[in-house]
Amino acid sequence: MTEEEMVERFKVYLSHQMPDATNIGIDSVRSIVGGASRQTFSMKLNITYRDAEVLKRVILRREFESGIIDTRVRTEWDAYRAFFNTSVPVPEPLWIEEDPEWMGTPFFAMEEIVGCQDFFRLFLEPPYNAVREKVGERFCEIMGTIATTDPAAVGLEGKLDKPTPDECWRRELDYWEADINRDELEPHPVLRAAIRWLRRNPPPPAQTVGIVHGDMRGGNFMFNRDGEIKGILDWEMMHLGDPLEDLAWSLNRLFSWEDHDRLGLMLPRGRAIRIWEDVSGFKADPEVLLWWEIFSSVKGMAIWISMNEVYATGKNSNTVICFGGMFASDLQGRILLKQMREVS
Amino acid sequence: MRPQADQILRTTATTLITQFLPGIEKDHEKTDLGLSALLMMVVSEEFDRAAHRRIEENHALRRIFAGSLSVIKDDDLKRRVERASEKTENNYHMSALDRLNCELQEVLIELHTHIEGLAGEDARNMNEAIWTELENWTKRREFTIWEMAFAMLTKAATRDEGE
Numbered sequence: 001m002t003e004e005e006m007v008e009r010f011k012v013y014l015s016h017q018m019p020d021a022t023n024i025g026i027d028s029v030r031s032i033v034g035g036a037s038r039q040t041f042s043m044k045l046n047i048t049y050r051d052a053e054v055l056k057r058v059i060l061r062r063e064f065e066s067g068i069i070d071t072r073v074r075t076e077w078d079a080y081r082a083f084f085n086t087s088v089p090v091p092e093p094l095w096i097e098e099d100p101e102w103m104g105t106p107f108f109a110m111e112e113i114v115g116c117q118d119f120f121r122l123f124l125e126p127p128y129n130a131v132r133e134k135v136g137e138r139f140c141e142i143m144g145t146i147a148t149t150d151p152a153a154v155g156l157e158g159k160l161d162k163p164t165p166d167e168c169w170r171r172e173l174d175y176w177e178a179d180i181n182r183d184e185l186e187p188h189p190v191l192r193a194a195i196r197w198l199r200r201n202p203p204p205p206a207q208t209v210g211i212v213h214g215d216m217r218g219g220n221f222m223f224n225r226d227g228e229i230k231g232i233l234d235w236e237m238m239h240l241g242d243p244l245e246d247l248a249w250s251l252n253r254l255f256s257w258e259d260h261d262r263l264g265l266m267l268p269r270g271r272a273i274r275i276w277e278d279v280s281g282f283k284a285d286p287e288v289l290l291w292w293e294i295f296s297s298v299k300g301m302a303i304w305i306s307m308n309e310v311y312a313t314g315k316n317s318n319t320v321i322c323f324g325g326m327f328a329s330d331l332q333g334r335i336l337l338k339q340m341r342e343v344s
Numbered sequence: 345m346r347p348q349a350d351q352i353l354r355t356t357a358t359t360l361i362t363q364f365l366p367g368i369e370k371d372h373e374k375t376d377l378g379l380s381a382l383l384m385m386v387v388s389e390e391f392d393r394a395a396h397r398r399i400e401e402n403h404a405l406r407r408i409f410a411g412s413l414s415v416i417k418d419d420d421l422k423r424r425v426e427r428a429s430e431k432t433e434n435n436y437h438m439s440a441l442d443r444l445n446c447e448l449q450e451v452l453i454e455l456h457t458h459i460e461g462l463a464g465e466d467a468r469n470m471n472e473a474i475w476t477e478l479e480n481w482t483k484r485r486e487f488t489i490w491e492m493a494f495a496m497l498t499k500a501a502t503r504d505e506g507e
Contacts, residue, residue, distance in 0.1 A: 031372040119501040121494060186442075187449035190478050193456060257494075323379040326386060327490050337482045344475060 001062070001104055003029055006041060010060060010109075013102045014047070017095060023048040028057075033320050037069050037236050038062060042112055057114060058094060062107035066315035068306045070179075071236040073106045074098060079213075079235030080110055082154035088142055091231050113222045113231040120218025123265040124258060131227030136267025137275055138229045139221065143250060144279025146232075147210045147243035156211065160240045165205035168242040173198055173295060176302040183302075183309035190337050191301050194294055197343060203291040206242035207282045214238050216246040218255045218264030247276050247284060248292030253335045254300060254328060294343070297336040304329035353388035357381040361496075378496060385489045397484040398441040399433060404477055405448040406431070411473065412455055415466045421458055425451060452477075 001009075007026050014024050025046035032040040038061040047054045063073055073096060080093035096108040123132040151157055163171050177195055180188075214237025222231040251269065253260045263272040273284045307325030310316040347355075360381040368374040409429035416422040428451040433441060452474070459470050 031370075033372050033375040117501065119497070121498045122501055125498060125502060186446055187453060189449055189453050189456060190482060192453045193460075193478070196457060196460065319376045319379045319383070323383055323493075326383070327487070327493060330485060330487055331490065333482055334486065337479060341475065341479070344471075 001039070003031060003041070006039075006060070006062070006103065007043070009103050010043075013095075013097060014045075018047070018049060021047050021049045022051075032059070037064070037071060037234075038073075039064055057112035058109045059091070059112045060107060060109045062103055063105040064316060065105060066310050068303060068310060068316075068321070069237065072098075073108045073236075075238055076235045077108045078156060078159050079238045082151075082156050083146075083149075083232070086149075086154065088145055088149070089229060089231050090235075091233075116222035116224045116230050118219055118222050118233070120255060120264050120266075121258075123218070127225050128223075131223075131225065132266045134227030135223045135229060136263060136272060138227070139250070139264065139266065140272050140275035141279050142221075142229065142232060143213075143216055143246055144276045146213055146216070147208075147246065147276075147280040147282065149211050151211055151240065160211075160238070162209055162240045165207075165209055165242075168206045168209060168245075169198075169203050169291070169295070172241060172245065172299070176299045179302040180298075180305055183306045185305070185309055185312055188301065188305070188333075190333060190340060191298060193344070194298050194336055194340055197340065198291065198295055198298065201291065201343075203242070203244075203288045206244070208243065209240050210243045212239050212241040212243065212245050214246070214249075216250050217252065218250075218266070242292070243280060243282055244284060244289060244292045245295070247273070248289055248296045249299070251289075251293060252296045252300060252332075254332050257331060290339075290343070294336070294339050297332055297339060300332045301329060301336065304332055350388040350391040353384045353391070357384040357388070360384075374500070378500070382489060382493050382496070385492075386487055389487055389489060393484075394438055395436065395441055398438075398445040401481065401484060402431075402433065402441075402445055402448055404480065405452055408470075408473060408477055409448075409451065409455065412459070412470050415462065415470050416455070416458060417462060418458060421454060425455055 007029055011024050011026060015021065018024070023046070026043050027046070028042075028044040030042045032042055040062075041060045043058055043060065045054070045056045045058055047056075061073060061076065077093055077096045080090050083090045084092055091113050092111040094109045094111065096106075097103070098106040100106060117128070122128040123135070128135075151160065151162075173195070180191065180195075213232070213235060215234050216232075220232070220234040221229050222233065223229050251263055251272070256262050256265050259265055261269050263269055266272075267275075273289070276282075277284055304325050307321050308329060311318075311322045311325060358381075360377060365374060365377055365381070368377060406429045409425045413422060413426060413429075416425060428448055431444060431448070433444060435441075456471075456474050459467050459474065
């Protein structure tokens with residue numbers, strides 16, 4: 001869908017949602033690149049509603065016709081609803097529409113967080129390198145808080161499947177292996193060896209079955225020059241599972257390529273793990289965490305392979321998808337090889 | 345063909361980045377063009393090595409297969425590994441080289457799975473030989489362009505920050 005079509009259709013949708021609005025203007029529309037799972041637009045709404053003028057910057061996220069990851073906007077929406085106005089900062093969710101009649105595919109809109117950045121490589125550059133450890137500490141605190149949040153207390157009870165503690169690892173591995181089996185365009189012998197190793201060496205049952213963000217890493221949160229985190233984003237892979245899954249994913253070396261020992265290029269690995277343990281009250285046993293870190297590489301490969309597949313088969317011709325899939329699968333493949341050489 | 349394909353791709357990519365990219369206003373168009381240019385460089389890198397890496401790898405895999413025959417305990421797998429060890433390149437089009445390479449890799453995965461389940465020094469040595477080849481497998485697929493890509497993306501984000 002082109003930007004112009006999207007704007008027109010969204011106007012019609014807003015008129016339907018707000019029949020009392022006498023004017024609905026949309027301008028400063030900007031396509032946000034980089035997302036592999038959603039078409040994302042930033043825009044400014046100028047609405048006259050019951051004689052008052054309302055100005056609001058919003059983000060609209062629309063499912064791709066052929067997404068990389070099989071996720072629904074409803075999952076993200078539920079996450080924003082659950083954590084809005086809690087100690088886990090998220091933008092305010094505004095509207096959700098799952099009927100494809102309006103925009104071709106389901107979508108939702110939320111408040112835009114302004115004055116912040118999300119590109120984690122900025123932690124290598126001034127002025128952000130000066131605050132990266134502060135951001136990292138806060139990131140680990142938030143990750144620990146998510147892990148200990150009672151799903152029922154934030155309205156997520158019954159909305160997410162709940163595995164038993166001993167099912168968590170297998171459910172995730174089965175899911176991502178099936179994804180690889182479906183989308184793989186060529187054999188990946190290192191990846192297959194890793195999957196076999198994960199099955200031969202399963203982790204113990206999860207310490208708790210908690211909320212897992214599913215994509216908790218640099219690039220998926222908004223930070224500012226003061227070192228504050230203003231919003232945790234990209235909740236489309238949220239599920240219930242082993243909290244170590246999020247910690248391990250955040251430690252994925254793909255997101256700290258230039259400095260592997262620093263979580264997300266922010267915080268030294270040891271300190272990051274300690275903060276997460278202190279806040280969550282859970283233990284990150286090195287051997288168990290290693291299992292989840294190798295799993296993270298497998299999950300990463302599954303996603304990058306799916307990106308390559310949708311591009312190669314013409315389902316999604318977005319250049320970002322092609323570039324992202326190629327670079328990430330190369331680097332993640334190198335990371336996975338190193339991990340496997342350490343254990344095999 | 346002169347100039348060669350990889351050279352044309354590199355030169356065109358450089359022209360896109362240095363001459364055309366700075367004049368583009370819209371973020372997503374700028375990103376699309378920048379990434380397209382980087383992908384041309386990726387293709388340029390792959391162009392020169394595409395046949396070499398497959399043929400080199402096929403040789404290496406056939407050596408592993410031949411060396412594994414005395415270790416394999418499953419007769420059916422042994423037959424398939426033996427057949428794979430005898431397959432040679434008789435068509436040097438990339439599509440044919442790629443098909444053969446993928447076929448041999450599938451056999452490698454089966455062989456590796458089998459070897460992992462065996463005890464004894466011979467199996468351990470074979471497992472190590474496979475892992476050494478998997479190191480080469482990974483190395484053959486590495487691209488060198490990503491550092492430049494990271495730098496470009498960071499520069500773009502820093503520029504946005506200044507605006």
